Amino acid sequence: MIHDVLIIGGGPAGLSAALALGRARRRILVVDGAPRRNAAATHVYNFLTRDGTPPAELRAIARAQLAAYPTVEVRDVAVAAIAGALGGFRATLADGGAVDARRILLATGMIDQPLPLPGFRELWGHAIVQCPYCHGYEARDRRWGYLVLPATAAHLVPFALQARAWTADVAVFTAGAVDVPAAAAAALAGAGIALYTAPITRLVARGDALAGVELADGTTIARDILFAHPPQRQVELVRALGVALDDDGYVKVEPLRPETSVPGVYAAGDLTTRGQAAILAAAAGMQAAAALNVSLALDPTAA
Ligand SMILES: Cc1cc2nc3c(=O)[nH]c(=O)nc-3n(C[C@H](O)[C@H](O)[C@H](O)COP(=O)(O)OP(=O)(O)OC[C@H]3O[C@@H](n4cnc5c(N)ncnc54)[C@H](O)[C@@H]3O)c2cc1C
Incomplete structure (x- = not known):
């Protein structure tokens, strides 16, 4: 047949x-x-x-x-x-x-393809997601992070600004891998969005949940959800x-x-x-x- x-x-x-x-x-x-x-x-x-x-x-x-x-x-x-x-x-x-x-x-x-960051695999799909239209509403008014990668650098400002529809607390992480142009940095600062450029050492989990993003300078930025496009x-x-x-x-x-x-x-x-x-x-x-x-x-x- x-x-x-x-x-x-x-x-x-x-x-x-x-x-x-x-x-x-x-x-x-x-x-x-x-x-x-x-x-x-x-x-x-x-x-x-x-x-x-x-x-x-x-x-x-x-x-x-x-x-x-x-x-x-x-x-x-x-x-x-x-x-x-x-x-x-x-x-x-x-x-x-x-x-x-x-x-x-x-x-x-x-x-x-999972990012080679400790914690990424465990948190992917529930505390690390890619699409705010899919999962943003459930995380409304929480502490959001956006991990920008070289391949998605062009979308940095639109993504970060649109995120404010769901929450006022947005932070952008470049993990030391993306150069943020001065105009983009100014746009983020003007919108009250924090920018962290240090490399990331790990994504800190508390059970199934994201507790924060640990940076190479020793600080941990508390976040509830991280958006990333692996x-x-x-x-x-x-x-x-x-x-x-x-x-x-x-x-x-x-x-x-x-x-x-x-x-x-x-x-x-x-x-x-x-x-x-x-x-x-x-x-x-x-x-x-x-x-x-x-x-x-x-x-x-x-x-
Ligand atoms: C963590 C996560 C959460 C998401 N949440 C949402 C959401 O809330 N809302 C939303 O709209 N979208 C969401 N998405 C996106 C959504 O899942 C995809 O856009 C959608 O599933 C794509 O459908 P598809 O049919 O193209 O592919 P898929 O759903 O990926 O289906 C492809 C199928 O092909 C099969 N396949 C592959 N190779 C072979 C083979 N050789 N032989 C036989 N079968 C094969 C796979 O097993 C799979 O079942 C999410 C994505 C992820 C990763």
Whole structure:
């Protein structure tokens, strides 16, 4: 049996694409087989009608609703490799099985790479997060820190200023790795935002919570939550496929027709953009589904 589309990744992007393609009566297989990106998070916020839902529950509801569509199947297994070309791909699964599909949708998310700072791994996902729209409200009026890294230095001032929507107590840490231009330092000072430029020796935890940021000069700055954008990388499968990436490492696609540089291989969700949120990934999945359905409709061999 050849599937119309093999969807790799059962997060918001992949499950949303499966729903739209199932409703278009396409034969779909969704495979999901590696840890979730937001595995450390206990709730997904800012998802219309599902605000505050645990991530596993969000996926379970999506799978339960997919069960109503007889042409959609979901399996918990990773894809190890992909061979073939447009119209005839073969995916090798981690359990040794194989799957044939006319098109592939990559919805594999991104992998966050922990910063080499003592305390970072333990606190990531609950006391260290990346998105104030996801987790800012729960930390309103608390003591916020923003750890700016060389790759995110351009966003320093906008990020720090927007943080004041949630709290008046914002501190920026450069960990000795970012030169802050005088104009940026003045903008922070004008907004009452403290700037700490010393290297960080560790992130001090109290149980699951962040107690403070310890600096190389011996001081500890008390903070309740730290925002940081650690570097991300694509999963091995995407790297092995050799699809074109942009300068920041995301898969290059046009939003309305998200086919990658490899014909027949589409991509949707976090792996294509810095703009990462569950509802954005779900929307991208739906858009990719429509493009895939049109592509199949125009393909005489897919009838
Ligand atoms: C700590 C944290 C908290 C967050 N909190 C929020 C929040 O509150 N609200 C919000 O909107 N967003 C939040 N996000 C962002 C949100 O989780 C992502 O934007 C969203 O999950 C992206 O969906 P996706 O489908 O693109 O990828 P993912 O959800 O990452 O799903 C990708 C799936 O692909 C699977 N996969 C990868 N490789 C393979 C393979 N080879 N074979 C089979 N399967 C594979 C993975 O196992 C994974 O299940 C948070 C992120 C993090 C890190």
